[in-house]
Structure formats: structure tokens, C-alpha cells
Amino acid sequence: MNSTVFDLFRTAALLVLTPKCFDNYFLEFNYLDGPCFFASLSKGLGFGIILGSLTVKVPQILKILNNKSGEGINILSVTLDLSAITIYMAYSFVKGFPFSAWGDASFLAIQTVLIGYLVLYYQGAITKAIMYLLVYGAICYVMMFGMTPLEFLWSLQTFNIFLVVVGKLMQAYTNLKNGHTGQLSAATLIMLLAGSLARIFTSMQETGDSVVILTYIASSLSNAVLVVQLLYYWNVDPKKKVE
Numbered sequence: 001m002n003s004t005v006f007d008l009f010r011t012a013a014l015l016v017l018t019p020k021c022f023d024n025y026f027l028e029f030n031y032l033d034g035p036c037f038f039a040s041l042s043k044g045l046g047f048g049i050i051l052g053s054l055t056v057k058v059p060q061i062l063k064i065l066n067n068k069s070g071e072g073i074n075i076l077s078v079t080l081d082l083s084a085i086t087i088y089m090a091y092s093f094v095k096g097f098p099f100s101a102w103g104d105a106s107f108l109a110i111q112t113v114l115i116g117y118l119v120l121y122y123q124g125a126i127t128k129a130i131m132y133l134l135v136y137g138a139i140c141y142v143m144m145f146g147m148t149p150l151e152f153l154w155s156l157q158t159f160n161i162f163l164v165v166v167g168k169l170m171q172a173y174t175n176l177k178n179g180h181t182g183q184l185s186a187a188t189l190i191m192l193l194a195g196s197l198a199r200i201f202t203s204m205q206e207t208g209d210s211v212v213i214l215t216y217i218a219s220s221l222s223n224a225v226l227v228v229q230l231l232y233y234w235n236v237d238p239k240k241k242v243e
Helices: 003-013 019-026 034-053 058-067 075-095 099-122 126-144 150-178 186-206 210-232 238-242
Strands: none
Touching: 003 019, 019 034, 034 099, 034 186, 058 099, 058 186, 075 099, 075 126, 075 150, 075 210, 099 126, 099 186, 150 210, 186 210
């Protein structure tokens, strides 16, 4: 293989493989290295999750825009979800975890804050909607760019488990009270569940951080509750329910 082509191939492969694993696979032809397999699988899953996160909440956003309504979406639940995502994003960024371990959080944060904005906007609270965006941007800056001690971020991350569970269960309670899932998107909920399940594995492989792992376990269980509700209320028409 031409050295230039090989160098380009190696550079691309190192996005997923460690240098040691690359040598194992492509120089020593050792394909039975267990640690390399799991490390590579984790990296690949991580980047796959990041790619998926680019659009994971887009169906939810489009559903709100198309219906010009955020009916059934609990703004406090959205905000708690956004808080949990942001804390994890800031903690991982400051801690120096590889982007493949947390990059999806950045895209989820953008989409979640937009959902919060749209819910407020279609409630007629336009000033609150704008402030929601501005305040969130300021909080991100403070948390991620040297103004918040790592120890404090770690404390927030431990609290994240509570935020994740409470935020999701608040939405579950809203669904139960309404007798339907309103404008919640099936595609978004299912992708969030799949992503959180995969993140348990990637977090174990790439961070080894028990708090992060527990957070994703809690997130998976909470997302599963919402998916079960989605299936249970699948044939319920929110408009008829209101009538």
C-alpha cells in the first residue's frame, strides 16, 4: 500500500482505534485481542451515537412546529432534562473525556433548549422564550470555560441522577394525568432510549466514571417508562381526550 494512502488510512482509523489496536489489527494481524475489540466497539458506538444525536430530537421539534403547539410537553421536565444534559456536557468537557464519550450531549443540548423555547413560544410567552435561550447560553459559558471548579461540577454530576429521573418522571406524570402523550415524538423517545442504553457501555469503556455510568442507567430506565407510555397511549387522540 502506498505510504501516503496508508498514512491517510491510519489517520482515519485512529478516530476509532488506539495506536496499539491499529498496530495489532493492521501490522501484526492480531484480530483476537479482546481489549482492543471492546475499545474499538465503544469508540465506534460513541461516534455512531454522536451522529444519531444530530437529529434525535428533530422529530420532536418538527412535531411542535407542524402543530404550532407544545401541548402535553412539560416545560419543567424539558428544563430538568436540559440541566442534566448540560451538567454532563460541562463535566465531561472540563474533565477532558474523549469527545466520542460525550459529544452527543452538545447536540442534544442545542435541540433540547430549542424545544423549551418552542414550548414557551407557542404558549404565547415570547419574552420568556427569548430569556430561556439567553440564560441558558450564559450558564453554559460559566460552566464550561473555567469559571466553575471541577469539584463543583462533580457534585452537580452526582446530583444529575436525581435530575434525570425526576425530569423524566414529571413528563410521565403529565402523560398519565392527560391520558395521552400529547406532542411527544415516538421517534425521539425511542432513539433516546437506544442512545442511553448504548452510552452505558461506552461510558464503562471510555470514562470508567461510576457516576456517569449510573446516570445513564437511570436515564435508560426513565426513558423506558416514557416509551412504555407511548405504546400504551398509541391509539389515544389528544383532541378527543380534551373533548
